[in-house]
Amino acid sequence: MRTNPQMQNTASRISGMPAFVPQAAGHFTAHRQRNAVSACDWTPGRGRRQDNAVYDGPRRAVVHTMQAVSPSSSSTSTQKLKTDRSDALMRDAATVMPGGVSSPVRAFRSVGGSPIVFESTKGSKIVDVDGNTYIDYVLSFGPSVVGSANDEVIEAVTAQARKGLTFGAPCELENQLAHAIIDAVPSVEMVRFVNSGTEACFSAARLMRAYTRREKIVKMTGCYHGHGDSFLVSAGSGVATLGLSDSPGVLSSVAAKTLTVPYNNIDAIREVFRQHGSEIAGVFLEPVVGNAGLIPPTREYLQELRQITRQHGALLLFDEVMTGFRIGYSCAQGYFDVMPDLTTLGKVIGGGYPVGAYAGPREIMEMVAPAGPVYQAGTLSGSPVGMAAGLKTLEILRRPGTYEYLDRITKRLAEGLLQAARENGHAVCGGSLYSMWGMFFTEGPVNNFEDAKKSDTAKFQKFHRGMLERGVYLAPSQFEAGFTSLAHSEDDVERTVEAAREVLRGIAP
Numbered sequence: 447m448r449t450n451p452q453m454q455n456t457a458s459r460i461s462g463m464p465a466f467v468p469q470a471a472g473h474f475t476a477h478r479q480r481n482a483v484s485a486c487d488w489t490p491g492r493g494r495r496q497d498n499a500v501y502d503g504p505r506r507a508v509v510h511t512m513q514a515v516s517p518s519s520s521s522t523s524t525q526k527l528k529t530d531r532s533d534a535l536m537r538d539a540a541t542v543m544p545g546g547v548s549s550p551v552r553a554f555r556s557v558g559g560s561p562i563v564f565e566s567t568k569g570s571k572i573v574d575v576d577g578n579t580y581i582d583y584v585l586s587f588g589p590s591v592v593g594s595a596n597d598e599v600i601e602a603v604t605a606q607a608r609k610g611l612t613f614g615a616p617c618e619l620e621n622q623l624a625h626a627i628i629d630a631v632p633s634v635e636m637v638r639f640v641n642s643g644t645e646a647c648f649s650a651a652r653l654m655r656a657y658t659r660r661e662k663i664v665k666m667t668g669c670y671h672g673h674g675d676s677f678l679v680s681a682g683s684g685v686a687t688l689g690l691s692d693s694p695g696v697l698s699s700v701a702a703k704t705l706t707v708p709y710n711n712i713d714a715i716r717e718v719f720r721q722h723g724s725e726i727a728g729v730f731l732e733p734v735v736g737n738a739g740l741i742p743p744t745r746e747y748l749q750e751l752r753q754i755t756r757q758h759g760a761l762l763l764f765d766e767v768m769t770g771f772r773i774g775y776s777c778a779q780g781y782f783d784v785m786p787d788l789t790t791l792g793k794v795i796g797g798g799y800p801v802g803a804y805a806g807p808r809e810i811m812e813m814v815a816p817a818g819p820v821y822q823a824g825t826l827s828g829s830p831v832g833m834a835a836g837l838k839t840l841e842i843l844r845r846p847g848t849y850e851y852l853d854r855i856t857k858r859l860a861e862g863l864l865q866a867a868r869e870n871g872h873a874v875c876g877g878s879l880y881s882m883w884g885m886f887f888t889e890g891p892v893n894n895f896e897d898a899k900k901s902d903t904a905k906f907q908k909f910h911r912g913m914l915e916r917g918v919y920l921a922p923s924q925f926e927a928g929f930t931s932l933a934h935s936e937d938d939v940e941r942t943v944e945a946a947r948e949v950l951r952g953i954a955p
């Protein structure tokens with residue numbers, strides 16, 4: 447059995463961390479007749495903070511202003527949604543881009559109708575090309591946790607842009623963002639910046655294989671780790687939404703090296719290691735699933751994964767591209783107090799720019815070129831504007847009260863939506879954790895993608911359309927998590943819940 451002394455060092459460094467109280471996660475078990483034991487019931491832990499003003503909502507804080515779109519300009523009363531210009535642009539887009547989009551999840555394939563084309567966004571609001579304003583719970587699929595087009599982030603990127611857009615050479619901001627990530631994420635000692643979550647994950651898989659000298663990777667059904675060949679096997683997000691279980695073009699010899707198991711199922715992990723233990727390089731998972739809808743793990747599950755991978759000399763990778771800096775400042779690994787060997791990041795660390803990273807202990811990371819032999823490179827990697835956006839975003843997130851605020855409003859949103867559904871006789875389950883939330887149209891419990899697929903997706907389609915018509919923009923799939931930001935106000939949440947109540951009243955249970 448291979449041991450990893452560096453991880454033992456890392457673990458002892460972690461156990462000396464400042465007080466951080468992880469909570470055992472509850473499964474989603476909400477139902478219209480029962481009280482939910484859901485992620486809503488979780489109490490968040492604390493990350494490390496630096497400055498003093500306590501964040502208490504967008505109106506009272508100096509974090510940003512919402513000049514471009516005033517909250518009152520979005521409507522939660524039924525709009526006859528005028529989408530002429532969106533529709534025309536999408537018709538044209540379909541002639542020049544496959545499906546008219548640059549990423550499949552943006553298409554409205556599973557909710558019907560044509561995608562909305564956007565023109566501007568500020569804070570919690572997003573405005574389309576026909577002039578409709580929506581409360582935005584997509585937030586570019588996660589990055590905009592401090593609110594879209596945050597003034598401070600814009601100032602930071604503008605100042606950097608004046609000094610240079612890209613150097614193709616080292617810049618000081620890379621050191622600063624790497625230090626900020628290392629300070630925040632307990633298992634991380636070194637970071638390699640890339641340009642997307644996809645790149646982070648496939649590069650980490652290469653490193654994992656090189657380090658262990660093994661080829662097989664275990665992933666969970668419904669988890670999404672970008673579109674690297676090894677991961678287009680029983681993937682979540684757009685792959686699940688479009689009902690593609692895998693993708694043509696992926697070499698069958700590569701796909702055969704990916705073993706899949708259901709999430710939150712420790713027996714399945716034991717079995718896959720029993721059968722293939724000596725060939726498994728590592729286990730990839732989202733430490734809280736966001737790409738099959740929101741599905742929390744139990745802490746015990748993560749702990750067992752940690753133990754089993756270690757026993758078999760395999761690496762454990764937490765894909766925190768989505769959860770990173772959303773599930774607390776120390777990310778999901780800090781929240782659950784379970785330390786992976788490798789971590790992938792993206793979204794929030796780029797503050798709205800294309801930045802990803804893979805990270806871990808020095809011993810593993812120093813295998814990456816030029817320190818070691820594992821090749822990985824990028825013309826625009828660590829580009830200064832993205833680094834500046836990420837640094838400012840993390841600086842804002844470190845302010846006292848930010849995560850408490852995010853947790854409070856998101857919990858209120860999720861509870862309000864579940865309540866609105868139950869009042870109207872719908873079987874639902876769901877919950878929230880800090881700034882991520884989800885609601886499935888099924889009785890639950892939803893512990894993995896197999897459970898999530900029992901959701902009434904036809905009902906979700908009606909719900910999505912009704913919310914759109916009332917000025918609420920949700921991800922166009924039952925199998926995507928929702929997001930909130932520091933710019934989402936209590937008023938936004940109340941208006942969203944009111945809109946949901948109205949929509950759900952009009953849908954047959």
Ligand SMILES: Cc1ncc(COP(=O)(O)O)c(C=O)c1O
Pocket residue numbers: 642643644645647670671672673732736737765766767768769792793802
């Ligand atoms: C958990 C997770 N991993 C990886 C990715 C891939 O990131 P990107 O879309 O930036 O390539 C995503 C999102 O797409 C994600 O949510």
Ligand SMILES: N[C@H](C=O)CCC(=O)O
Pocket residue numbers: 549550551552587588670683684737768926
């Ligand atoms: N669910 C995906 C990532 O989190 C959505 C992003 C995309 O693929 O465009």
